[in-house]
Amino acid sequence: VTLRFLLVGRLALVLAVGLAPAAAFAHAGIDALDATSRDEVTKHPDDPQAHLARARVLQMQGEWDAALEEIEIAANHGGDPDMLGQSRGFIYLEAGFPRMAKIEFDRVLARRPDVYPLVFARGRAWLAIGNAEAAARDFGEAIAKGPGPTPEQVIVHRDALLGIGKKEDALRALDAGMARVGHVVSLELPAIDLELELGRPDRALERIDALAKTGPPNPLWIARRGEILDKAGRGAEARAEYEKALALIAQKPAERLGKPIEDLKRRLELALASTDKGGTGK
């Protein structure tokens, strides 16, 4: 157990290191890291970890060739081939050579197919190559089997499928993601939008109801429910929802209504006025 823990931990570490885009590190703290990693390499010239860390810093600075050279030095000093392969892959990916990146990821994954964050990274390489279907396959597998998928990964998966016009598959991707991540608002709202685009208001309503169960009563969800009913031509039900949302807003003291809620209130009042005139609030 301990050995496995350590191995997975080290791989995850490299993954994390390699995945980070250089832009995220474009801050002055890199100077200190640069000096530290340089010192470490000088002090421990035979330590592959020191060279890997140095490669990481060079990667952050966009010094791709120098970073790859450090990885080769690490390899010459007995560095773990999987970790080195992943590192190379991430550098290639970031440097704009996705095909090279994919080759490196494929090599590692052939030996370690269970490193799902790396499967996700290979998906990004596929996407950069232009094969969105293959990318989506990797994203889907990584999200389904990975240790802790996030809403951001699911959105990447959705976007890959939407990019090739596969709305039904994109919706399925959101559902598969929510099966792992939970019914979070950042995924359920895009799913509702897709249901409506696909002409399925009843399904959209079911999703709103699921969302409403994930927290305290929220006027945003009730209002959204009303709008969906409204668009479906169910004016009376929509009106009831609008009134319910306004009643919930009215429970808050006036000074607590921030702009988003004030805007919502105004929208609801307009929609109600519209339904008063016999039409829908659309």
Add this chain to the structure above:
Amino acid sequence: MSRHLRATTLAVLAGLAVAQTASAVGVVRGPYLQTPTDTSIIVRWRTDAPTSSRVKIGAAPGSLTTSFDDGSAVVDHVVSVTGLTAGTQYYYSVGSIAGAFVGDDPGYYFRTDTFGLYPFRIWTIGDAGFPNATLDAVRDSFKAYNGGSSTTDLFLLLGDNAYGSNLLANDANYQTAVFGEHAEMLRTTPVYSTFGNHERFVAQDLTQTGDYFNMFSFPTAHEAGGVSSGTEAYYSFNFHEVHFIVLDSEDYASSPGAMSPMLTWLQADLASVTPTQVWTIALWHRPPYSRGLLHNSDTEGNEINMRQNVLPILDGFGVDLVLSGHSHSYERSYLLDGHYGMANTFTDAFKKDLGDGDPDGDGAYRKESPYAGSAHSGAVYAVNGSGSEVRMATLDHPAHVRGLLEAGSMVLDVTRTTLTARFLSSAGVVDDQFQIVKGVDGCLNAPATGCGTAVRGKLTMRNGKWGWRWKGGTIDPAEAGDPTGEADLRVCVYDQTGGLLGGDVLHGKPEWKAVKRGFLYRDRTASRFGFEKIKIRTGTPSLGAGIQVKARYALPSLPASLPVVAQLVNLDNGKCWSSEFATPRFNQSDRFLAVIP
């Protein structure tokens, strides 16, 4: 196989070796406490060899009667302790099913959350990643300040929690800088953290992989209140009547167009803050306003993104306090609203209060609403990044009222109506403090004492109107303050049973204007505590110094219990001016009239 059966089987297999196993295994990290709620808490620890997990709890050391088990053999133990009673202190031990490793003594306990339990204290440190003498001093200064105890109610880490010599916030460096340095506190105080750029070097928020995500258990599915985020990179929780939001300032705030998942979640989370919550505190690593060495919020993209994309949402929902680190210094802002641009676009117009917020200085910042979520009511931004190192810098961002090049930490003391924050230096000195007061008390407290008096006074209460005149005394303009700027005032009438009439009139209201030698408040609709007019003229009696109040209000039950006191108090400095009426001409059920002399 059920968890219980599995655990039992393991225990049987362990057989006679139980005691030996228990004593042979060492706890090398923790125990530490996570995600406390009113009925549950998560206990974590690490052992030097794989074992099963058991937490035993009870009302006192030596009486631990309830067990929570996990039969899986692991080195990193995570046990959810559930079914607890709110607001209750429990003692505990951790170990394997074979026996306890540590605990079951007075140094191992936790307290469950409870709604309405006030006051409470939070200790927070940022960039405390160097396990050096400075960090020791910062930690020990808090312990001394806290009455010699490391235990407090919450411990908040603001990111870059571990550096080590290689500057990586990895497991090994966390072991020293967090779990080693703060072991005593972590045994009794729940800890939350936000993701810093040094954590980002060795962990990935996109995939929740890496050391940072392996060592903590933060709420992702509204386990402790709030809305489910689905990720430990950003999340929310409630503690007492405080709603906390923890954001990821590394990767997720840079979406000027479509909302990123974090921003979508943030808006939903803040919209769902319940009417009973009093405070909202947000924390993330990179400060939206800073001029620290190497970290300038005008030039670093992540800081700009947080300021431009996150702050408008927070302002719209009236967040009270934002805590960050990143710059290795202490900077603290005015009460701000609506500034999302570069430092050179900052003006006084973005200050909700021109004062320093120090109750011993210009006076506390006051917010009228007693609840969380009052839109655009202002927030204070604190950069608390000198937990283990100070870097020389100009610290001249105009949003900040204070900048300190001192190692230290912040202590937050929270009650239902006040949030007092102090910067505690490593030498144990409070070098900055500010206070936010929620709600106006409507004269519920007793009258102030030691007020300035006048030789003449008049108080009338009749037909739904009341009025007070104070004349023939001295009002120092500095003591009266400037209610168009920062002075918050209280005008009240008391009898011997308590407050009868009046309330607080906070600074900056449009009804205030400066007049010759004083200030005039005019509100023909008398919408704020019924005040139609408050006139304050400063100076000496010969210059006509005086106070005049006219108000409409549902009159209290009369006759009043004598003497009756009318007074004006500057809440920011405690100075007051008062008239005492002991012998009224009329004190009847429908009329009160008293005149001095």
